[in-house]
Amino acid sequence: MSWYYTPVPTVVPAEDFDASADANALRGAMKGFGTDEQAIIDILCARSNAQRQQIMEQYSSELGRDLIDDLKSELGGKFEDVIVGLMMPPEKYLCKQLNKAMKGMGTDEDTLIEVLAPQTNEEVKKIVDCYEEMYGRPLAEHLCSETDGSFRRLLTMIIVGARDAQGTVDADLAVEQAKQLYDAGEGKLGTDEEVFYKILAHASFDQLEIVFEEYKKLSGQTIEQAMKSELSGELYDALSAIVECVQMAPHFFAKRLHKAMDGAGTDDEKLIRIIVSRSEIDLQNVKDEFEQMYNKTLLSAVRNECSGDYKRALCALIGGA
Numbered sequence: 096m097s098w099y100y101t102p103v104p105t106v107v108p109a110e111d112f113d114a115s116a117d118a119n120a121l122r123g124a125m126k127g128f129g130t131d132e133q134a135i136i137d138i139l140c141a142r143s144n145a146q147r148q149q150i151m152e153q154y155s156s157e158l159g160r161d162l163i164d165d166l167k168s169e170l171g172g173k174f175e176d177v178i179v180g181l182m183m184p185p186e187k188y189l190c191k192q193l194n195k196a197m198k199g200m201g202t203d204e205d206t207l208i209e210v211l212a213p214q215t216n217e218e219v220k221k222i223v224d225c226y227e228e229m230y231g232r233p234l235a236e237h238l239c240s241e242t243d244g245s246f247r248r249l250l251t252m253i254i255v256g257a258r259d260a261q262g263t264v265d266a267d268l269a270v271e272q273a274k275q276l277y278d279a280g281e282g283k284l285g286t287d288e289e290v291f292y293k294i295l296a297h298a299s300f301d302q303l304e305i306v307f308e309e310y311k312k313l314s315g316q317t318i319e320q321a322m323k324s325e326l327s328g329e330l331y332d333a334l335s336a337i338v339e340c341v342q343m344a345p346h347f348f349a350k351r352l353h354k355a356m357d358g359a360g361t362d363d364e365k366l367i368r369i370i371v372s373r374s375e376i377d378l379q380n381v382k383d384e385f386e387q388m389y390n391k392t393l394l395s396a397v398r399n400e401c402s403g404d405y406k407r408a409l410c411a412l413i414g415g416a
Contacts, residue, residue: 100343100344100345100377102377102380103377103378104374104376104377104378105378105412105414106141106143106374106375106412106414107143108143109141109143112146112149114146114153115153117142118154118157118158119157121134121138121139121150121154122158122160130170132170132404132407133404133407135166135170135178136407136411137411139181140411143375144181144375147182148184150162163179163182166178166182173363173367173401173405174408177367177370177371177405177408177409177412178408180367180371181371181412185372185375186221186225187225187229188371189210189222189372190222190225190226190229190234192206192210193207193211193222193234194226194230194237197238197241202242204246204329204332204333206365206368207242208329208332209336209368209369210222210368211254212253212333212336212339213344213347214253216260219253219256219258220256222234222254223235235251235254235255238250242329245288245289245292245330246329246333248289248292249295249296249334252292252296257296258298258299259302260299261299261301263298263299263301263302264301264302264305265302266305269302269305269308269309270309272294272298272302272306273307273309273312273313274313276294276310276321277313277321280321280325281325286325288326291330291334292330294306295334295337300340303337303341304341304342306318307338318338319338322334322335323335345377345381345383348373348381349381349382349385350388351365351369352393353389353396355369356396356399363405366397366400366409369381370409370412370413371412381393382414394410397410
């Protein structure tokens with residue numbers, strides 16, 4: 096996802112990496128009375144996911160123990176959520192978030208949108224395969240049982256991988272698609288929602304970028320302005336999330352991080368999910384965007400909101416101011 100920006104992660108593979116040394120150091124940090132939480136943070140928040148997987152294998156083969164089980168028995172609360180989240184391969188982590196959003200009473204549509212809207216086709220395919228492997232049921236089927244109407248149709252389109260591959264661009268078609276969007280919304284009484292989600296779920300992100308430019312030329316309004324007046328509810332939330340991710344994914348995530356910490360209380364689940372899942376993709380870009388939008392650093396915002404080992408782990412992932 097790098098059409099407007101070059102993704103810069105905050106967590107990169109450690110140099111001079113030694114999985115065996117890390118595995119033994121982690122065991123040492125958890126053995127005996129008390130736990131050395133700082134040592135756990137220093138190791139796991141400063142390794143790439145692939146390196147963490149190697150540490151887990153070494154831990155098992157050298158020490159005959161399960162690292163995740165040990166971490167769970169030694170840590171607790173939100174700090175445990177961060178560390179255990181870091182130990183999961185990225186697509187497994189996202190699948191767990193999707194499953195959690197649909198489990199039990201009610202559905203957390205906001206999480207479904209946040210996880211699925213930014214993904215390219217290749218990424219969606221990984222998530223779909225992984226979900227069925229983890230939960231023994233197709234993601235499409237689970238989503239269909241938890242959502243309805245246009246929102247359900249849009250999410251289904253996203254996960255059946257209907258989107259064209261990145262780099263697929265047709266300027267003439269973009270003019271045509273912009274007109275279709277205009278005719279389905281502003282250009283008529285009422286709204287033909289289907290046209291909106293068909294184009295937004297099918298076209299590549301590169302193509303959509305041109306469609307939105309053509310739309311502005313045609314209508315004089317941005318696509319966001321038009322959608323705000325034409326759509327509502329979850330469908331609007333999902334489509335505007337796609338629009339934001341096309342134009343600037345870091346902006347989308349910076350906004351959501353701000354919302355998670357704004358006002359009374361903190362949406363810790365969202366905070367953890369975004370920081371853990373974007374740390375090896377574009378968290379540096381998200382940080383830059385956050386500072387520009389809110390006139391404070393993401394690091395200072397997290398320091399004000401969180402405490403203890405939980406705060407230290409998130410700050411380690413975010414990296415220096």
